Amino acid sequence: MTRICVIAAPLIARSGVYNSTVELVRAARRAGLDWSAVLGVSTKAGGASIAEDGIREFSREPSGLTGVRRLSRDLARLPEVSGADLLISMVPQTDMALSLGAKPWVAYLRGLPWPAATEAGAVKTVAWRTLELLALRRAQEVWATTPTLARDVGSVVDRLVPPGLVPPTTPLGAPSNGTGDVVWAARFSRDKNPALFLDALRGTDVHGVMYGSGPLEAEVRAAVPPNVRVGGWRSRDEVWSSARVYVGTSTREAFGRSAVEAAMLGIPVVMSRAFGCAEMLYTDATLAHHLVLDPVDVSAWTSAITRLTVDEEFYRDVSSHVRENAQRLTVESAVDNVRSAAADVLIA
Incomplete structure (x- = not known):
């Protein structure tokens, strides 16, 4: 059975990428797949940490480019990482960290992997984009979640792998008649x-x-x-x-x-x-x-x-x-999409 480890570090919040990673791995494990998640989360992030089989969470503060080499070393020591057949990176700093190692990996882009023009100075944007593109070129493949993201990132994207999520609990007494x-x-x-x-x-x-x-x-x-x-x-x-x-x-x-x-x-x-x-x-x-x-x-x-x-x-x-x-964007469909794409990567 193919062992896949999904990695996201560092994260500054237990929100989008954090939840997507946890839900994806949980759904895969429920389906009998040997997947794991490794999450490096800031101590300033809201919410409680997760401790369960298949999901490892550790403290990791954002440290810019200087922390990439240390993150690479720390990840390599984890059994989930060293024992995996394929690593899936969910964030840019993980891309850069994995690009320094020898394990096969793919970048699963969840957002533009460098600052937009309005979010950072020109020098920082160019530097980050250059280093990230160098990292992405060392991946077995680069995946994007949507056509919009693929267009924004450019030709480095190899394929679309649509995401999905677990539906939230239906609110009791859902607002109606103009209330809410x-x-x-x-x-x-x-x-x-x-x-x-x-x-x-x-x-x-x-x-x-x-x-x-x-x-x-x-x-x-x-x-x-x-x-x-x-x-x-x-x-x-x-x-x-x-x-x-x-x-x-x-x-x-x-x-x-x-x-x-x-x-x-x-x-x-x-x-x-x-x-x-x-x-x-x-x-x-x-x-x-x-x-x-x-x-x-x-x-x-x-x-x-x-x-x-x-x-x-x-x-x-x-x-x-x-x-x-x-209803077409469930986490079960996302597991199928990732499993199919991962199989293609490992066969190539």
């Missing part, structure tokens, strides 16, 4: 664009809640209008328990895990065009026109969000549409 929160849930950082959510809701009667943590949290808290509150980090069941609408404002989002979670529950999604999952969730051109938006057009965001809080027929149509499409 308009929810923003992400890291408080520039690329998640929390200011757009504040601008879209400012001056409206819509009640908004922002969940998460990150470097811009204090700035966001100081800028919230009276109809928006900041709820801090919460489990996903807590996030969705009172949600009527999910709003994703990111300027880059290779997949969009929270958007898919919301859609699985029939919670309508208003999102930016940067979301890789947008074309998967909105297959109706008219709905996509109204709900997949340009981040600079604040008035369009306000209109879309407001309509979903007052127009029940529109709400039901959108809810049904996204829920049906999201």
Whole structure:
């Protein structure tokens, strides 16, 4: 049986990549596959660490390029890594670390693996992109989750391997008849664009809640209008328990895990065009026109969000549409996709 180890280190939050890695490996192990996960997580990350068979979690702080060689050495000492037939990297620093070793590995890109132009200075962006591309060229293959991400990264991507996730628990007493929160849930950082959510809701009667943590949290808290509150980090069941609408404002989002979670529950999604999952969730051109938006057009965001809080027929149509499409993005399908791609890599 093929032994696969999925690695993500370092991680600054127990959110997107962390959850995707855990869910993928758990689903594979339930299917009888010999997969494991290795997660290096910052001590500042919210939530509790995981201790269970097949999943190893250790403390690892972000340390830039200087920490890559140390990470490579530390990973090589772990039995899950040394005993695997194939390693799957989930984050750029792991790509670089594995590129220094001799084990066969693939890079499974979950997002743009270098800073966008608006997120770092030109020198840092060029340096990081150059080093990451060097690392990716040493991988057996490079996988991307969505066509959007593959286009952004370029010709180094060898194949698409669609992701999936475990559906969240259906909220008890799901909001209806105009009640419930308009929810923003992400890291408080520039690329998640929390200011757009504040601008879209400012001056409206819509009640908004922002969940998460990150470097811009204090700035966001100081800028919230009276109809928006900041709820801090919460489990996903807590996030969705009172949600009527999910709003994703990111300027880059290779997949969009929270958007898919919301859609699985029939919670309508208003999102930016940067979301890789947008074309998967909105297959109706008219709905996509109204709900997949340009981040600079604040008035369009306000209109879309407001309509979903007052127009029940529109709400039901959108809810049904996204829920049906999201059912194709389960973690079981993701295991099949990864297993098939891994088999091809090992045969080559």
